[in-house]
Amino acid sequence: MSERRTLFDKVWDSHVVRKIEKGPDVLFIDRHLVHEVTSPVAFLGLKNRNSKVLYPERTFATADHNTPTINQHLPVKDPLSANQLKALEENAKEYGIPYWGLGHQKNGIVHVIGPENGITLPGVTVVCGDSHTSTHGAFGAIAFGIGTSEVEMVLSTQCIMQVKPRKMRITIDGSLNKAVTPKDVALYIISQLSTSGATGYFVEYAGEVFRNMSMEGRMTVCNLSIEMGARGGMIAPDEKTFSYIKGREFTPKGEEWDKAMAYWKSLYSDADAEFDKEVVFDGSVIEPMITYGTNPGMGIGISSGIPTAESMDGGVATYRKSLEYMDFKEGDAMLGKKIDFVFLGSCTNGRIEDFRAFAEVVKGRKKADHVTAWLVPGSHRVEEAIEKEGILAILEEAGFQLREPGCSACLAMNDDKIPAGKYAVSTSNRNFEGRQGPGARTLLASPLVAAAAAVTGRVTDPRELMELETA
Amino acid sequence: MAYDKFNVLKSSAVPLPIENVDTDQIIPARFLKATERKGFGDNLFRDWRYHPDNSPKEHFVLNNPIYQGKILVGGKNFGSGSSREHAAWAIYDYGFRCVVSSFFADIFRNNCLNIGVLPVQVSPAFLQKIFEAIEKDPKAEFTIDLPSQTITIDASSEQEEFDINPYKKENMLNGYDDIDYLLSMKDEIEDFAGGLPL
Ligand code: SF4
Numbered sequence: 001m002s003e004r005r006t007l008f009d010k011v012w013d014s015h016v017v018r019k020i021e022k023g024p025d026v027l028f029i030d031r032h033l034v035h036e037v038t039s040p041v042a043f044l045g046l047k048n049r050n051s052k053v054l055y056p057e058r059t060f061a062t063a064d065h066n067t068p069t070i071n072q073h074l075p076v077k078d079p080l081s082a083n084q085l086k087a088l089e090e091n092a093k094e095y096g097i098p099y100w101g102l103g104h105q106k107n108g109i110v111h112v113i114g115p116e117n118g119i120t121l122p123g124v125t126v127v128c129g130d131s132h133t134s135t136h137g138a139f140g141a142i143a144f145g146i147g148t149s150e151v152e153m154v155l156s157t158q159c160i161m162q163v164k165p166r167k168m169r170i171t172i173d174g175s176l177n178k179a180v181t182p183k184d185v186a187l188y189i190i191s192q193l194s195t196s197g198a199t200g201y202f203v204e205y206a207g208e209v210f211r212n213m214s215m216e217g218r219m220t221v222c223n224l225s226i227e228m229g230a231r232g233g234m235i236a237p238d239e240k241t242f243s244y245i246k247g248r249e250f251t252p253k254g255e256e257w258d259k260a261m262a263y264w265k266s267l268y269s270d271a272d273a274e275f276d277k278e279v280v281f282d283g284s285v286i287e288p289m290i291t292y293g294t295n296p297g298m299g300i301g302i303s304s305g306i307p308t309a310e311s312m313d314g315g316v317a318t319y320r321k322s323l324e325y326m327d328f329k330e331g332d333a334m335l336g337k338k339i340d341f342v343f344l345g346s347c348t349n350g351r352i353e354d355f356r357a358f359a360e361v362v363k364g365r366k367k368a369d370h371v372t373a374w375l376v377p378g379s380h381r382v383e384e385a386i387e388k389e390g391i392l393a394i395l396e397e398a399g400f401q402l403r404e405p406g407c408s409a410c411l412a413m414n415d416d417k418i419p420a421g422k423y424a425v426s427t428s429n430r431n432f433e434g435r436q437g438p439g440a441r442t443l444l445a446s447p448l449v450a451a452a453a454a455v456t457g458r459v460t461d462p463r464e465l466m467e468l469e470t471a
Numbered sequence: 472m473a474y475d476k477f478n479v480l481k482s483s484a485v486p487l488p489i490e491n492v493d494t495d496q497i498i499p500a501r502f503l504k505a506t507e508r509k510g511f512g513d514n515l516f517r518d519w520r521y522h523p524d525n526s527p528k529e530h531f532v533l534n535n536p537i538y539q540g541k542i543l544v545g546g547k548n549f550g551s552g553s554s555r556e557h558a559a560w561a562i563y564d565y566g567f568r569c570v571v572s573s574f575f576a577d578i579f580r581n582n583c584l585n586i587g588v589l590p591v592q593v594s595p596a597f598l599q600k601i602f603e604a605i606e607k608d609p610k611a612e613f614t615i616d617l618p619s620q621t622i623t624i625d626a627s628s629e630q631e632e633f634d635i636n637p638y639k640k641e642n643m644l645n646g647y648d649d650i651d652y653l654l655s656m657k658d659e660i661e662d663f664a665g666g667l668p669l
Contacts, residue, residue, distance in 0.1 A: 017663045018656065023638025026653065028660065030669055038555065040506035051654070055664070066504065080504035087506045124669050131554035131578060147556030147582035149648070157653040159660055162581075163636060195491060196548040199577055229551065231577055252669070263668050295491050295551070318490040318546065411500040411553075420523070432495040432552060434518050 004270040006167050007236050008202050011142045011267065015125050017159060024161040030124035032154045033110045034061040034097065036088040037413070038129030042151035043091040051156040056096040058158060060119055061088055063101045064109045065130075066413045069376050069403035072102050081414065095155075108379020108405045111135040111347035115219065116381050118248025122237035122264045127154055132347050132429060134225040137234035138218035139241055140267050142202070144232040165231045166276040168201040169269070172209040174283035179463045181357065182217035183349055183427065183446035185209060186224035187289035187299040189281065195297040199229030201277065204269060209283040210235050215244040216353035223348045224429055227296040236268040288462060290334050291431050291444040294322040298431075302449065302461050306332045325433055326441050327421075334443075334459050341424035342373040342454040343436070344447055345403075346410035349427035350378030352385045354447040359394045361451035361465055367399035368457030374416055375400055376408040398455070412437045425453040474587030476646040480569055480615040481625070483540035485532055486605045492545050493552035494579060498561045500553075511557055512564030533565075537609040544571045544601055550579025559583045569615050571622065573598040584639050585648065591615060591622055597631045600624060617643060 005013070018026040039061075046053070053059060066081040076082040085101065092099035100106040106113055111132055114120040122140035127133060129151045136143035150160050170189060190197075203225050210218060218235050225233030242264065245251045252260045287301030300307070306323070308330040309316045323330065344350075344358050355377065367373055375395065377383040383405060386392050392402060409416040410428040412435065418424045420439025427450050431442035445453075448462040455465070502514040520531050527534040543562060549572035550558065559582040562570060570588060573595045583590045593601070604611045604624045612625040617640065623630040635643075642648065653660070 015667075017660055020638055023636060026656070026660075028663055028667065030667070037503050041508045041556075044507065045650070049650070049654075054657075054660070078504075084504055084506055121669055129554060129556075131552070145554035145578055147554055147559070147578060147585060149556060149582070149585035149650070153650050153653055156650060157657060157660055158664065159653050161638075161649045161653070165577075195551055196574060196576070199548075199574070229548070229576060260669060295493070315490045315547070317488075321489070411495075413500045413503065430493075430495070430552060432493045434499055435495050438499070438518055438523060 004273040006269040006273045006275065007140065007204055007234060007267055008142065008167050009273070011123050011125065012164060024163045026159050027125060027162055029127050029154050029158055029160055030058060031114070031119055031126045032059045032158070033114055033119070033126065033128035033133070034059060034088070034151070035065055035110050035128070035130065036063050036084040037065040038148050039091065039151055040084060040087045042148050042155060043087070045152040046155055049156070053095040053097060053155050054158045059097045059155065060114070061092045061097050061099040062107055062110050062113055063088060065407045065411065067102055067406040068414050069374070069406050069408045069416055072404045105380055108381065109347045109350060109407055111223065112350060112378030112382065115139065115215070116248070116379060118245055118251035121245060121251065121260070122241060123267050127160060131226045132223050134230070134232040135219050135223040135347055137222040137225065137232050138215060139245070140234055140237035140264070142232065142234065145226065165202040166200055167204070168198055168230070168277040168279065169204045169206055169275040170279045170281070171207040172281045172283045173207045174209065176209060176283050176286060179288050179448050179466055180286050181446040181448060182213055182220040184286055184289045185283070186221045187291065187296065187444065188286045190224065190228045190297050191289070191299040192281065193228045193279070195227060195295045196229040198225070201230050203230045203233040205233055205235050211238070214353060215240055216351045219351065220348055224296070227429060237264055288446060288449050290449060290459060291442070292326065292328055292334055294325055294431055294433050296429065296431060296444060298322065299444065300334065302334060302459070304334070306330055306334065335461060337459045338423070339425050339443070339453050339458060340371065340422040341418050342371055342450050343376070343409040343424055343426040343428060344450050345374065345376030345378065345408050346428035347378060348429045349447050350376060350382065352382050354427065355382070355386050355391050356389070357447040358451040359391045361448055361462055362398040362400065362455055363394050365398055365455040367454055371454055371457050373400050373454050374403060374409055376403045377405050379405050400454070409436050411435065412440070418442070425450045425459070474646055477568065477587065477589055477617050477643045479617065480541060481612055482542050483610050483612050484542035484544050484571070484601070484605055485538045485540055486602055487532055487543060487545045488602050490546040491548045491551055494550055494555050494558035495552055497550070497558040498555065503555060503557050508560055510564070511561040512566065515561040515565045541566060541568045542571060542613055542615065543567045543569070544598070544605070547572065547574045547595070549575050551576040554578045556582045556586065559586050559588055563588050571598070571601065584643070587643065587646070589615065589617065589643060591633045593622060593631050593633060600629060
């Protein structure tokens with residue numbers, strides 16, 4: 001094998017326990033994150049086989065998908081949700097897994113609390129029964145979502161069987177324009193590559209734009225890797241990464257830290273390492289983005305019009321069906337469209353940086369009367385920071401309320417459902433039909449675009465509001 | 472969980488000529504609240520299949536008794552989105568054993584292989600022929616031969632080969648799953664873990 005290896009090769013190869021001839025690799029998993037929705041059947045399987053959890057100390061459980069975002073101190077009303085939460089709590093207890101349930105100080109969305117607690121580290125493998133596990137790639141980890149059969153595999157053997165994906169590098173240089181956030185960069189990439197453009201690949205993000213991003217921003221980008229079909233995405237760790245993780249609860253300390261650093265410093269793609277596919281974009285052409293259709297690839301610069309079916313490759317009928325669901329017309333402008341709901345939250349944009357951005361726009365303004373806004377922090381830590389930094393006061397002054405942490409309207413398993421036919425500007429990751437509630441119509445966008453819509457009640461270019469301030 | 476062996480399947484098919492069918496459509500999130508693997512077939516394509524008052528939507532293909540069979544034929548990029556294995560369970564529990572498309576999302580393909588649903592990826596041209604064959608005769612039969620890795624339109628004998636990882640093929644032919652394999656190498660795994668930096 002060549003000496004020149006990519007970041008992905010280095011981490012993957014060092015975790016292969018066994019190579020099966022003409023088959024998948026047996027890959028060791030360092031960290032396994034578990035939540036209430038995709039784990040119960042896996043635990044049942046474990047019981048049926050009379051197996052144990054091989055490494056409970058490498059396993060972490062939280063409740064997030066199915067939980068209410070108000071009155072979390074009261075018993076969960078929906079009996080089915082309550083049953084799943086109870087099952088996870090009991091399973092965690094039986095198998096000795098740390099469990100951060102509702103009300104626990106460390107509770108929050110699984111992909112938000114992993115990094116917050118130092119569970120996510122450079123050079124580790126992370127899996128979870130949730131496709132946005134790709135988030136953790138921001139630290140230079142190999143992280144991807146798995147199905148419930150695989151959850152059972154990892155519980156009982158800490159391994160998974162996977163064919164090594166191909167490698168793609170996405171390089172973006174140039175400086176980003178005002179009001180262009182990591183979410184816009186990601187939505188832009190997906191709009192260019194389509195929702196299946198990276199299927200079969202593991203992506204490395206490289207170039208100035210990602211180097212300049214905060215860790216929060218890198219998480220947003222890696223989070224959305226799955227929306228172009230990629231198994232996951234990762235960014236080489238650097239000083240920003242190391243200073244983010246240093247001192248967190250599960251981060252190695254003292255001598256262990258020094259040893260880990262020696263390994264982490266080797267984690268980059270060697271010069272001339274080969275990728276199966278290279279894609280290059282210019283960062284300076286990206287505008288604040290918004291989606292108009294029913295998959296995350298259907299995104300455009302906010303000041304553009306909805307493309308015509310003829311201008312899209314193939315699938316005219318599918319394209320029209322999608323616009324029909326949204327009740328939009330080909331050629332329509334997105335700016336000015338009336339909206340009904342705003343959702344700020346999810347593992348894509350539910351971190352402190354996102355609340356800061358939202359507050360920057362709504363500060364000194366008022367929420368539009370007809371808009372219902374759900375502001376849901378990704379974790380209790382985020383919630384605390386919102387309060388401490390004075391953001392809560394700004395939000396309340398502008399007529400917003402903060403809810404309690406959880407996945408909420410990202411997948412609408414709890415009561416946070418957008419009603420049929422209503423439009424929601426959402427900072428989450430999926431605009432599929434019914435994703436945010438049966439019949440709900442989702443416009444994916446950044447926290448800045450969401451904030452602008454929340455105060456004007458329409459799709460609005462955040463630059464307009466932000467320019468007023470600087471003028 | 473072990474599943475039925477897969478060898479040669481001869482069956483008519485249900486056509487769903489839509490692209491980017493995501494797993495939220497296959498099984499919406501509000502049906503993921505079970506703690507056992509039971510009853511997911513009833514909610515397969517729930518919101519395309521039923522009105523909010525639970526009456527069936529006449530035009531949806533699963534509500535049209537002309538179309539029957541153990542093969543589901545979907546458009547390009549089938550199974551994108553959420554990693555929920557419940558989508559594969561719903562397809563299996565409804566009675567499908569094979570999904571045909573010109574392109575599958577990764578996690579969905581893996582999930583299918585893990586529970587005994589065979590994903591068969593064909594060329595866009597062959598997919599078109601399959602849709603045409605069903606349009607001509609809704610009872611048209613297809614033969615999916617796993618040992619020889621071929622799919623045949625019986626009426627015209629047109630045939631195409633499909634790919635499957637040889638290890639996964641063995642598993643499907645024998646109804647084995649990965650967990651048995653992994654459990655058999657536990658000592659090796661524990662040795663390996665001892666040498667890891669983190
Ligand atoms: S916020 Fe949404 S995408 Fe993220 S873990 Fe929760 S359900 Fe999954």
